[in-house]
Amino acid sequence: MVCETVDRIGSLVVQAAELQRPCVEGICPECKDPCCSRVHYLYTEKDILYLRLSGRRQTWRREGFMKKGCWFLGSKGCSLELHSRPFICHSYVCPDLESAIRESGPEVMSQLRELFRLIGMLRGQMWSEYLVESRNGKRQPIQL
Numbered sequence: 623m624v625c626e627t628v629d630r631i632g633s634l635v636v637q638a639a640e641l642q643r644p645c646v647e648g649i650c651p652e653c654k655d656p657c658c659s660r661v662h663y664l665y666t667e668k669d670i671l672y673l674r675l676s677g678r679r680q681t682w683r684r685e686g687f688m689k690k691g692c693w694f695l696g697s698k699g700c701s702l703e704l705h706s707r708p709f710i711c712h713s714y715v716c717p718d719l720e721s722a723i724r725e726s727g728p729e730v731m732s733q734l735r736e737l738f739r740l741i742g743m744l745r746g747q748m749w750s751e752y753l754v755e756s757r758n759g760k761r762q763p764i765q766l
């Protein structure tokens with residue numbers, strides 16, 4: 623069922639964030655050219671579907687984005703809670719962050735890549751299960 627897949631994605635996202643947290647906290651605050659200030663709107667339809675299916679609300683519209691850099695970048699970093707961020711924000715690892723992660727332990731980067739692979743696979747599964755459940759009338763279609 624799609625709700626079980628959404629829960630599995632949620633727990634893997636937490637694992638991926640925890641795994642990279644010490645390195646992110648170590649290097650990102652000192653970054654001279656933060657990735658979040660070089661991007662704009664990053665949400666895909668799967669991100670929006672995950673938000674909706676996990677009970678989170680999308681409170682913005684793409685058309686309203688005028689600010690330079692990501693709309694959610696605040697003075698203390700990302701202002702969104704973990705599960706409301708687009709998947710690319712969890713899986714983007716710049717070369718500096720990757721170096722720090724590799725230095726932190728020999729297996730950490732491969733564990734992280736495996737988590738990203740699993741989350742990507744489950745996001746595809748979430749989409750298929752949602753379509754089947756909508757077609758069967760088990761779920762109301764969601765406006766993406």
Ligand code: SF4
Nearest residue numbers: 650653656657716719
């Ligand atoms: S992930 Fe890389 S580019 Fe982004 S803020 Fe951290 S160090 Fe900078």
Ligand code: SF4
Nearest residue numbers: 658692694695700711
């Ligand atoms: S949503 Fe958060 S983590 Fe993602 S680009 Fe924007 S500020 Fe950065």
